[in-house]
Amino acid sequence: QVQLQESGPGLVRPSETLSLTCAVSGGSISSSDWWSWVRQSPGKGLEWIGEIYHRGNTNYNPTLKSRVTISLDNSKKQFSLNLTSVTAADTAVYYCARGADETVQGIDPYYYYYMDVWGKGTTVTVSS
Amino acid sequence: SSELTQDPAVSVALGQTVRLTCQGDSLRRYYATWYQQKPGQAPVLVIYGRNNRPSGIPDRFSGSSSGNTASLTITGAQAEDETDYYCNSRDSSGHQVFGGGTKLTVL
Numbered sequence: 001q002v003q004l005q006e007s008g009p010g011l012v013r014p015s016e017t018l019s020l021t022c023a024v025s026g027g028s029i030s031s032s033d034w035w036s037w038v039r040q041s042p043g044k045g046l047e048w049i050g051e052i053y054h055r056g057n058t059n060y061n062p063t064l065k066s067r068v069t070i071s072l073d074n075s076k077k078q079f080s081l082n083l084t085s086v087t088a089a090d091t092a093v094y095y096c097a098r099g100a101d102e103t104v105q106g107i108d109p110y111y112y113y114y115m116d117v118w119g120k121g122t123t124v125t126v127s128s
Numbered sequence: 129s130s131e132l133t134q135d136p137a138v139s140v141a142l143g144q145t146v147r148l149t150c151q152g153d154s155l156r157r158y159y160a161t162w163y164q165q166k167p168g169q170a171p172v173l174v175i176y177g178r179n180n181r182p183s184g185i186p187d188r189f190s191g192s193s194s195g196n197t198a199s200l201t202i203t204g205a206q207a208e209d210e211t212d213y214y215c216n217s218r219d220s221s222g223h224q225v226f227g228g229g230t231k232l233t234v235l
Contacts, residue, residue: 036224038171046163046171046214048224059223095170101218102177104159112159113218114176121170 002027004096004119012090012126018083022096022119029072030054034099035079036115037070039092047092051099052079086126093121132160132215132227139233140205148200148230150215158217160198162191165229166211174213175200202232210234 008020022035029035037049050060052070060068064083072079083090097115104110132152140146150160159178163171173182175191188203198217202209215227 038226045229046165046216046226048216048226051224061223062221104178110159110178111157111218112161112177113216113224114161114173115163115171115216116173116176116182118170118172 002098002117004098004117006094006096006119006122008094008122008124010123010125012086012124013128014087014126015085018081018086018090018124018126020081020094020096020122020124021078022080024077024079024098029077029079030074032100034101034113035070035072036097036099037081038095038097038115040095040121041089041092044092049081049083049094088126091124091126093123095119095121132217132225134213134215134227134230136228137231137233139235140202141235142207143204145201145203146205146232148202148213148232150198150200150227151196152217152219152225152227153196154217154219154225155193155196155198157220159193160191160215160217162189162198162200163214163216164209164211165214171214205232205234207234 003025005023012018034051036051067084069082096119098117099115162175164174165171179191192199214229
């Protein structure tokens with residue numbers, strides 16, 4: 001089955017760029033899925049960062065949009081997160097995840113989105 | 129509104145039934161998805177869609193929805209269910225949003 005593994009520096013200096021990669025194994029990165037980044041600051045809840053569709057479309061959290069870029073490399077079966085101008089507030093565990101959109105057809109259609117595969121997470125500390 | 133609101137903490141007696149709720153405007157069009165997260169671990173999908181459970185999730189977990197409120201019900205809560213639960217959906221702009229999480233205590 002599909003497995004995800006995050007990698008990247010565990011320590012980033014303030015004002016620099018945080019760069020993480022998520023390797024996809026056991027399945028295709030080109031299927032009809034969304035590939036997401038989610039983070040969790042110490043003692044806090046989950047925060048969605050953004051996502052990229054297998055065709056390259058992206059969605060970003062409006063609060064982070066100006067600093068975030070997510071890209072996908074089909075040949076390497078990985079997707080990446082770049083977060084610029086980091087501060088201590090960006091210290092967190094960063095997770096990558098695979099997601100999918102579904103529609104329940106009907107007179108009044110309903111939609112749902114779920115992330116069924118998650119990486120174990122990687123801790124990134126922003127500090128000088 | 130693009131927010132999802134959860135009760136910060138809920139408690140339940142061992143073996144009893146507990147319902148965790150998630151409120152938000154987006155839930156009038158999107159079913160909530162529920163994740164369980166144990167300390168130091170990645171979130172685990174427990175309920176998605178109308179009331180779907182991934183393989184390996186016990187059938188004591190179920191989901192429901194009414195209006196702008198989604199619920200995760202645990203029927204016969206076990207000690208191992210004591211942990212954090214998060215709801216999630218897309219908002220009207222297509223962005224994802226998480227609830228603040230509920231810390232469940234099993235007494």
